[in-house]
Amino acid sequence: MPTRPSQADIYQTRYGSHGDYPMIVLAPASAREIYDETIRAFDLAELCRTPVILLYDQVIAQSSETVALGGRTSVHATRKWASGPREAYKPYAADADLIPPMPRPGDGYRTHTTGLTHSETGFPSQDPETVTRNLGRLYAKLDKHRDLIDSFEAVRCEDAEVVIVAIGISARAARRAVDACRAEGKKVGLFRPVTLWPFPEVALREATRNAKAILVPELNIGQLRLEIERQLRDRRVEGLHLISGEPITPAQIAAAATKLASEV
Amino acid sequence: MFSDAPHFDVRDYLRKEMMPHFLCPGCGHGMALRALLWAIHELNIDRDKLAVVSGIGCAGRLSAYIDANTFHTTHGRPLAYATGLALARPDLHVVVITGDGDCLAIGGNHLIHACRRNLKLTCLMLNNEIYGMTGGQVSPTTSETRLTTTTPHGNSEPNFDACALATAAGAGFVGREVTRHVPKLKELIKAGLQHPGFAFVEVVSDCTEVYGRKNDMGSSAEMVLRQKSEMRPSAYRDSVDEPFRSTDLPTGILAQNNRPEYGAALRAAAAARAAK
Known part of the structure; x- marks a missing residue:
């Protein structure tokens, strides 16, 4: 649906290309965050020498919000260039940080x-050992920089019995729903992954430590829910899915969270 | 006259670690590669400043064999990659190697807009009338009635005249040559490399293994001879030793103009804005 919000490309951004590769996807939820995350997207792309996708829905993209820009500056955008003797140079021989200079x-x-799959020399290779080593490095280099890649927001999760997990406009609505539920005495929190891929699973587990149930409101038939179910197999995970081209309202989320809280 | 200049040794320009190459016996692409390297040699182009960008397919594999800055990119998009590279790095000499499927089908839009922009690039389109590597499917240049794996009863689509397309789209330089005539091809590529705008060179090549076999066109030598007898390149129009069929295939430089080069125009506009 053009010009209408949806959040149906969660797996398209992660697995959209052919081959086996990791992906960094950032999911801002406000005008200010789009600004910050765009800078961070370039930082991470240069730091990890990898494409980064900035993913946000139509409501976030076309909202007008008053923001004070500035404050955030680029820290890693200096590219590592190749140096040293030409004969010994291998374009995909990585340094200790697993990122080869370009x-x-x-x-x-x-x-x-x-x-094509290639060796450290850059030339095509189908040697099983070489291919395994070099594809493995693509994953390892992101694992090595997870402290810089991971980003999330956890709101009132410490004592939450129901934790809402959402991104983009659904997270904005969920934030209002948390306040409404808390005003009613319901222990509801919000976990919002800002870095969507790789999914900040450690932070999710920490934020849902005391949660008895998880609610995933999203504008698709259940994409983010699938990942949360995968991460929290021992917990009840419910989805709130809307595919009508409209955003989910805070009242809808609050009602679903309240119902879930009464059941657990 | 038709022997290599004594100081040109193709091996000096090839990456030995990439040998043996992956082309089939009898493939025409080797002659196209030789002509390109020969032209680069005669123009004394510094290979540290030479970037060769290729797409996907048999022609796309050629970039890997050239000892220069080489980029084997995505299907149909070598012109898009090369456009970015040439705009960002006007100090580089950017050459694109592409095939008929890569350039006219998957990358057809990139081609017409590259012609329209007239950025300084040299685009070599190796036309063997077939998707060879992927299994012999029909391409936009497959001749009518020819058999391919996807036209088992003969191709019923009219084929593309890539040079007419490039000319109509405004390319600064358009030429065509057959692999039968490597020295002439080398001269044409040289003229293309020296052109200040977008140069499109169609190289009529042969696919012996997939196309030739399927259409009973004989050995690779017979297919090369067919370039003379059947395609009627204009170079042979006055020759008397071979009977010509009606198909006319103009060769040589087919169009040339001095439209403004896109990169220089863009840099001048940016400089004018900065000066304000």
């Missing part, structure tokens, strides 16, 4: 770039 065309390294 060759700049014209500097004399004369390297090859290909979408």
Whole structure:
């Protein structure tokens, strides 16, 4: 539905290309956060030498909000360029941080770039050991930088019996629902992954430590819910799914959370 | 005249670690690669400043064999990658190698807009009339009635004239040559490399293993001879030693103009804005 909100590309951003690869996806939920996360997207892309997707829904994208810009500056956007003798240079031989420095065309390294699986030399390879090593590095390099990649917001989760997990406009509505439920004495919290992929699973487990049930409101038939179910197999996970092209209202989420709280 | 200049040794320009290459015996693409490297040699282009960008397919694999800055990119998109590279790095000499399927089907829009922009690039389209690597499917240049794996009763679509398309879209330089004539092809590529705008060069190549076999066109040598007898390149129009069929295939430089080059125009506009 063009010009209408939905959140149905959660797995498209994660698994949209062919082949096996990790992905960084950032899901801002406000105008200010789009600004911050755009800067962080470039930072992470340069730091990890990987594409980064900035994913937000139509409501977030077209909302007008008053924000004070500034404050956040780029910290990692300086690219590591190849240096040293040309003969010994291998474009995909990684440093200790698992990120290989990039060759700049014209500097004399004369390297090859290909979408085929390749060895550290950059040339195509189908050698099982080489392919396993180099595809494995793509995952390992993100694992190594998770402290910089992971980002989330946890609101009143410490004592929450019901934790709502949501992104984008659904998280904005959920934030209002948390206040409404708390005003009614219901122990409801919100966990909002800002980095959607890789999913901040450690923070999710921490935020849902005391939760008896999880509510996942989202504008699709159950994409984020699938990941939460995968992460929290011992917990009751309920979805609140809307595919009508309208955002979910705070009242709808509050009602669902209240119902869930009364059942657990 | 038709022997290599004594100081040109194709092996100096190839990556030995990539040998043996992956082309089938009799494939015409090797002759196209040789002509390109020969042209680069004669123009004394610094290979540290040479970027070769290719797409997917048999032609797409050629970039890996050239000892330069090489990029094997996505299907149909070498011109898009090359456009970014040439705009960001006007100090580089950017050459695109693409095939008929890559350039005219998957990347057809990239081609017409590259022609329209007239950015300084040299685009070599190796036309073997078939998707060879993927299993011999019909391509936009497959001749009518030809058999392919997806046209088992003969191709009924009219084929594309890539040079007419490039000319109509405004390319600064358009030319065509057959692999039968490597020295002439080398000269054409040289002229393309020296053109200040977008240069489109169609290389009529042969796919012996997939296309030739399916259409009973004989050995690779017979297919190369067919370029002369059947395609009627204009170079042979006055020759008397071979009977010509009616198909006309103009070769040589087919169009050339001096439209403004896009990169220089863009940089001048940016400089003018900055000066304000």
